[in-house]
Amino acid sequence: MTTTFSDLNVKAALNAIESDTATLPEKIEMLIEMAAGLQKKPKNSQPLEDAIFLYRRGLELCSPDYPLLKARCLSGMGTALRTIPSEDSVLLLEAKTAYETALPILEEHASPEEVAEAQMNLGVVIQGLVPFREGTMQAAIQAYQKAIRVFNGESYPQEYAILQNNIAIAYLSMPLTPEGEEMRQAMAVQSFEAALKWVTLIDHPSEYAMLQNNLANALQYLPSTHRVENNLRALAAYDEALKVRTSQDTPIEYANTISNKANVLFNLPDDIEHPEKGNRSNLLQAKIYYQEAYKLFSQYGQWERAEVVENALREIERELES
Secondary structure, eight states: OOOOOOHHHHHHHHHHHOOSSSSSSHHHHHHHHHHHHHHOOOSSSSSHHHHHHHHHHHHHOTTOOHHHHHHHHHHHHHHHHHSSSOSSHHHHHHHHHHHHHHHHHHHHHHHHHHHHHOOOOOHHHHHHHGGGSSSHHHHHHHHHHHHHHSSSSTTTTHHHHHHHHHHHHHHHSSSHHHHHHHHHHHHHHHHHHHHHHHTTTTTTTTHHHHHHHHHHHHHHHHOSSSSSHHHHHHHHHHHHHHTTOOOTTTTHHHHHHHHHHHHHHHHHHTTTGGGGGGHHHHHHHHHHHHHHHHHHHHHHHHHHHHHHHHHHHHHOOOOOOO
């Protein structure tokens, strides 16, 4: 078999723990540190698989005297497992088991922040299992809410933003009766707005843009008698997201936001006071956004999204010709 760069990392880690100068806990910590390094910005799944191998080796070395190291191996392995792309639920279920095994140990021996991070990751895994009917959104929200007790907005704005975003997405994904639809959308909007109280454009641009974009999406589809007002709020939020998202730096995110903005313009009258005058100007602007988004989605191989935008363009052409 051809030796890859990743194989060399694993061999270096295994060679290091054979050293007689290191204690057993030092060897386990070394494996955890090297595995965590492999998980940072992996270009494919191989570094993640190597990280899992190192975590498993660490678990083999863990005796009952080192419960916290065992929990850290399990937690790190869970993160690697959930990050590997997969078409089935096998890896996510394994990740769920790893986190659930680690959490009682972390609760006894680790800091509140380390426990909260594991709860947050468990929530992500459970949310990922929902399409496979192996988890529920309610269980994911419960895990997020446990984490948010520690990761509050004042002390941990980035983590808080991610948690509130995930909670909002979970609310929006829950199947509810028509009577509960408005409450679900309202709770999602509330979660996004709560996060934006602590996340700023200057200090946390990526999270700020994500939240503004998702808040706008929720506002756009919020069942309400104030539809025009909500659409105007959505446009303002998309514009805030576009202060961060650009075609050069974040092309896919940028394309998502401008296509979402086009969706609002498609349904918004040019003159709010006189909706009977139609929305030809907004349709023309929406067409420009859709065309740009289609080009970017196609350029980066996002074919499903490109097809959705292409269909929207056809609909706009029909509206403009009518």
